[in-house]
Amino acid sequence: MAEQLTIVKVGGKIVEAxxxxxxLLADFAALPGKKLLVHGGGRSATQLASRLGVETxxxxxxxxxxxxxxxxxxMVYGGLVNKRIVAGLQAAGVNAMGMTGADMDIIRSxxxxxxxxxxxxxxxxxxxxxxxxxRVINDGIVPVIAPLTHDGHGxxxxxxxxxxxxxxxSALARHYAVRLIFCFEKxxxxxxxxxxxxxxxxxxxxxxxxxxxxxxxxxxxIPKLDNAFATIDAGVSEVIITKAANIGKPGHGxxxx
Amino acid sequence: MAEQLTIVKVGGKIVEAxxxxxxLLADFAALPGKKLLVHGGGRSATQLASRLGVETxxxxxxxxxxxxxxxxxxMVYGGLVNKRIVAGLQAAGVNAMGMTGADMDIIRSxxxxxxxxxxxxxxxxxxxxxxxxxRVINDGIVPVIAPLTHDGHGxxxxxxxxxxxxxxxSALARHYAVRLIFCFEKxxxxxxxxxxxxxxxxxxxxxxxxxxxxxxxxxxxIPKLDNAFATIDAGVSEVIITKAANIGKPGHGxxxx
Numbered sequence: 055m056a057e058q059l060t061i062v063k064v065g066g067k068i069v070e071a072x073x074x075x076x077x078l079l080a081d082f083a084a085l086p087g088k089k090l091l092v093h094g095g096g097r098s099a100t101q102l103a104s105r106l107g108v109e110t111x112x113x114x115x116x117x118x119x120x121x122x123x124x125x126x127x128x129m130v131y132g133g134l135v136n137k138r139i140v141a142g143l144q145a146a147g148v149n150a151m152g153m154t155g156a157d158m159d160i161i162r163s164x165x166x167x168x169x170x171x172x173x174x175x176x177x178x179x180x181x182x183x184x185x186x187x188x189r190v191i192n193d194g195i196v197p198v199i200a201p202l203t204h205d206g207h208g209x210x211x212x213x214x215x216x217x218x219x220x221x222x223x224s225a226l227a228r229h230y231a232v233r234l235i236f237c238f239e240k241x242x243x244x245x246x247x248x249x250x251x252x253x254x255x256x257x258x259x260x261x262x263x264x265x266x267x268x269x270x271x272x273x274x275x276i277p278k279l280d281n282a283f284a285t286i287d288a289g290v291s292e293v294i295i296t297k298a299a300n301i302g303k304p305g306h307g308x309x310x311x
Numbered sequence: 312m313a314e315q316l317t318i319v320k321v322g323g324k325i326v327e328a329x330x331x332x333x334x335l336l337a338d339f340a341a342l343p344g345k346k347l348l349v350h351g352g353g354r355s356a357t358q359l360a361s362r363l364g365v366e367t368x369x370x371x372x373x374x375x376x377x378x379x380x381x382x383x384x385x386m387v388y389g390g391l392v393n394k395r396i397v398a399g400l401q402a403a404g405v406n407a408m409g410m411t412g413a414d415m416d417i418i419r420s421x422x423x424x425x426x427x428x429x430x431x432x433x434x435x436x437x438x439x440x441x442x443x444x445x446r447v448i449n450d451g452i453v454p455v456i457a458p459l460t461h462d463g464h465g466x467x468x469x470x471x472x473x474x475x476x477x478x479x480x481s482a483l484a485r486h487y488a489v490r491l492i493f494c495f496e497k498x499x500x501x502x503x504x505x506x507x508x509x510x511x512x513x514x515x516x517x518x519x520x521x522x523x524x525x526x527x528x529x530x531x532x533i534p535k536l537d538n539a540f541a542t543i544d545a546g547v548s549e550v551i552i553t554k555a556a557n558i559g560k561p562g563h564g565x566x567x568x
Contacts, residue, residue: 133390
């Protein structure tokens with residue numbers, strides 16, 4: 055049986071506030087076995103952009119990334135947020151290594167073509183080098199991946215962290231029994247979005263289709279779950295959607311397998 | 312005989328302007344064999360600080376690093392400058408990996424004690440993990456190191472790039488025949504600072520002492536050369552002080568061995 059690897063994807067909100075970051079680092083450090091972290095940082099990027107007089111434009115939750123915004127996200131995701139996490143994990147005894155897709159060429163993407171909307175320097179993932187990442191992980195290193203990739207022609211591209219986590223999990227499924235945890239503001243996929251106690255413990259494909267048809271699962275949850283089921287198709291053992299505060303706790307969140 | 316490793320240290324001025332950066336990346340990519348790059352980024356840090364209304368204070372060429380300035384250098388050195396170099400080298404076929412001292416715990420430092428001057432979040436290097444770096448290098452990876460370290464207790468520390476390059480070269484001298492190239496604005500150590508043709512081709516310890524005593528070598532060159540001779544004492548094969556444009560060219564710059 056393949057060794058287990060836990061991949062945690064955590065959004066900007068958690069890693070940007072000192073108290074929730076400290077809690078996350080402690081919980082992540084306590085996870086047993088091999089692991090990998092993918093983080094966001096959107097709120098800090100928006101804040102820095104605002105301080106620099108760079109306007110933030112979002113379309114469907116995606117950031118329009120012109121030259122000035124690319125500088126901002128490269129600084130915030132690759133520098134400020136990533137290195138804070140790495141230094142914090144090192145202090146917690148985790149041998150973390152911060153990476154973007156450009157580092158060791160682990161994740162390549164292609165600049166999204168401008169159609170109705172020109173997203174600018176935004177990348178869609180085309181290839182994850184799972185072999186290179188597995189060599190790093192097997193050396194006892196814990197990769198901490200910022201939501202930036204590169205196109206192989208010298209351009210950094212702003213890239214969705216959920217997609218990167220899913221693609222990384224899929225690529226590593228050849229090497230490990232991968233458990234992918236998406237941290238979310240709610241404790242899983244809820245039947246009633248205002249009631250955390252209605253989290254669905256286990257979601258299968260048929261039930262998902264049914265809940266989607268009834269409009270119970272809607273909005274931003276749909277791309278997240280489509281991404282989750284795609285990683286299962288790619289060989290990932292299970293996907294868990296839960297609160298960051300519950301990443302180490304069994305019996306919380308929604309399990310997709 | 313040990314395999315050769317070339318370590319290049321390049322200052323902020325070169326890596327911050329697109330044209331000199333492009334030239335450096337091409338020249339560095341063309342260097343044969345195993346290699347490692349240490350870069351600065353001070354000018355960009357000062358620029359970003361100014362845009363954010365953070366005042367820059369320098370004492371003896373060292374940046375006073377308060378909380379706000381630490382955020383700036385973490386973003387600029389670890390994010391903007393480092394990732395631009397990494398993406399550029401990847402495009403040139405070099406499998407670069409950006410790192411700070413915190414990543415893989417490769418370089419630790421201790422916060423400089425506040426005496427007459429409180430430098431703030433500035434670190435003095437205490438330990439380089441040459442074994443870990445050698446494993447990375449032997450895997451075909453080219454480390455690209457930003458001038459940031461960590462204290463092992465979760466703090467990033469702003470650290471002098473020359474010192475980091477020297478300490479890294481010294482730690483790797485157990486693994487390789489290390490050639491350390493310090494890129495400088497002039498083509499080496501000059502007998503007449505206004506005449507590039509007066510570069511001393513080869514500088515030995517006795518001549519250095521003599522030229523220092525006569526005041527021909529003075530100012531900021533002295534800590535650079537003291538650092539260079541210290542790395543020779545630590546087992547580095549040769550140190551070259553030259554212009555960035557001449558890093559691949561024999562017969563340029565000043566060789567210390």
